[in-house]
Amino acid sequence: SQTIHQWPATLVQPVGSPLSLECTVEGTSNPNLYWYRQAAGRGLQLLFYSVGIGQISSEVPQNLSASRPQDRQFILSSKKLLLSDSGFYLCAWGSWKQQYFGPGTRLTVT
């Protein structure tokens, strides 16, 4: 069966520091992968999606970037965090028909 992992589960980082969040999927090949962010009390905002290795589509211009170095690995990065980057970051795999979400990373930028 398929499993999706995210780490870390929680993270507190100062403004201006770098960020790296990792997502890995097991049990499926060549999945579509997605990064979402959810600010406190808000809906999900699609940040990036990828249909294959090295193929990244950005939905929102910002100081975040994403990479897919391996088929089942998706990384979200930032060189310098902003206060507005705080939120709940979710990785998902699947397609429009059905998406499967990971446990999420709670990021607090101080």
Place this chain on the structure above:
Amino acid sequence: LAKTTQPISMDSYEGQEVNITCSHNNIATNDYITWYQQFPSQGPRFIIQGYKTKVTNEVASLFIPADRKSSTLSLPRVSLSDTAVYYCLVGDVKGRDDKIIFGKGTRLHILP
């Protein structure tokens, strides 16, 4: 993807049937309607998906009228654990558009 409109929040009581309606006036021929449930500090979870008329599973029912411009998620006999945010999405069944747009959802609060 078609835009959807849902109530921002709803309250109900344990044991009641809850109906959450979603409007999607611009739904396209190939679009399906999908509902997700999200508990606090968790990712959304797929509940149900349908194209027309009625779909039922062990969790919920989905009612879609003939014009498909709206849909209603029905949760029978809710309990406190059904308190969550419910998202309605519409999109191309063939997956030609790989993007999924989550709106703000409906915050359902079940009272004892």
